[in-house]
Amino acid sequence: MTRARRAAYVALSSFGCIVFIGLCAILSGAPLLFPSLGPTVFLIFATPQAPGASPRNTVFGHLAGVLAGLTGLAATGLLTAAPDLTHPSWPRIGAAAIALGLTCAAMAALEIPHPPAGATTLIIALGLLHTVPQIVAVLVGVALIAGLAVLINKLFGVPYPWWRSPAPITASPSPRQPESSAKG
Template identity: 90%
Template sequence: MTRIRRTAYVALSSFGCIVLIGLCAMLSGAPLLFPSLGPTAFLVFASPQVPGASPRNTVLGHLAGVLAGLTGLAATGLLSAAPDLTHPSWARVGAAAIALGLTCAAMAALEISHPPAGATTLIIALGLLHTAPQIVAILVGVILIALLAVLVNKLFGVPYPWWRSPGPAPAKVTDLVP
């Protein structure tokens, strides 16, 4: 596969998935579209055989990020506080640090590496999305991107696991897409 075809595949697949999730967000009024879906989309289309791109790691990594973000907020008494990115308090810094540390620890301990989950945990710990309906929407958005990755990669004949990557050896998209 040429570099141009690979580039087009990654760009158009990511574009299409974000458009579909964005449409669902518009129709539902739920924040299904949030920043860490961007790096997730890149990972699942540019490096589909890397273990961190598997649907298992995508879903469980973001779930770890959500739970750790909520834990950081609870530990610092900020569960109901409004976000303030321009004047962070020590409590907010603590929530972010606790959340990121817990997310990284969980992903390492459970072997569910998915780097974009670090952004999800900060979105929550910084208070940007933290209410129960917003948390549900985040998880639905993650499940949508994982399902779309399975469908799109299968549709174009790109080897991609249904749930877990077969092994640690990453393959390049150039080797996978005809």
């Protein structure tokens, strides 16, 4: 695929996904469209073979972000507090730091890297989306994006894993050649 065709594919696929999710958000009245879907969509269509782009890592990475964000809010007593980005407080900073640390640890420990999940955890920990219906909407939005990614990439013949990227192939060391001995 030429660079221009690849760029057009990434642009149109991303555009279509966001329009679809936006339409679903309008029809449902739920916040299905949120900021960290942007980098998720980019990964899925620009680097479909990257481990972070796999549907498994997309779904579980954002799930880790949501759970860690809620944990950060609960640990700092902000679970029911209204968001306030204009007046930072130590509890809010603590919620964000706890949440991001937990998200990064979970993604590393479970081998589910998905960098946009770091944005999701901050969206939750900063209180922007934190009610049960909002959390459900975030997870539904992620699931819709993952499903659309499989559908669109397969439809256009773009290699993309159904669930998990194949394990990276590691080069095995070449057998050691016996040293030649010169008899002299």
